[in-house]
Amino acid sequence: MSHTPSTQPMDTVFIEGLKTQAIIGIYDWERENRQPLIFDIDMDLPIAQAAKSDDINDTVDYKQVSDEVIAIVEQSRHELLETLCEEICQHILKNHLAVQMVRLKVSKPQAVAETDTVGLKITRHRVL
Numbered sequence: 030m031s032h033t034p035s036t037q038p039m040d041t042v043f044i045e046g047l048k049t050q051a052i053i054g055i056y057d058w059e060r061e062n063r064q065p066l067i068f069d070i071d072m073d074l075p076i077a078q079a080a081k082s083d084d085i086n087d088t089v090d091y092k093q094v095s096d097e098v099i100a101i102v103e104q105s106r107h108e109l110l111e112t113l114c115e116e117i118c119q120h121i122l123k124n125h126l127a128v129q130m131v132r133l134k135v136s137k138p139q140a141v142a143e144t145d146t147v148g149l150k151i152t153r154h155r156v157l
């Protein structure tokens with residue numbers, strides 16, 4: 030018997046250029062001074078229900094997620110971007126149940142003087 034899975038098209042709510050300040054890094058100067066981090070975040074979810082209802086509760090609120098990310102980053106004191114990015118992705122998936130996948134990019138523009146910026150990109154899926 031063939032079974033057709035019910036798939037909804039996946040859409041993306043995004044946050045681009047979210048500017049924060051954090052204590053982050055492995056060097057002494059980074060443990061003593063906050064430095065800028067800039068986040069781009071894609072959150073994949075179907076938006077069909079929200080498009081019908083016109084209700085913010087049927088989608089993910091990019092303003093709410095932006096505020097939550099700023100709060101996490103500003104209270105964090107990790108050494109690695111890896112640790113901070115994992116924490117943020119897990120927070121989004123745990124607290125915003127409509128989100129099926131998060132793609133997160135963080136830029137750390139003051140980390141390596143010879144570059145425009147360096148950073149990390151990670152992708153995390155909801156585990157069923």
Ligand SMILES: Nc1nc2c(c(=O)[nH]1)N=C([C@H](O)[C@@H](O)CO)CN2
Binds near residue numbers: 054059108109139
């Ligand atoms: N993969 C990573 N490499 C590096 C990190 C990091 O968080 N992840 N951090 C540093 C230093 O803190 C750097 O940003 C200071 O220049 C080096 N490499």
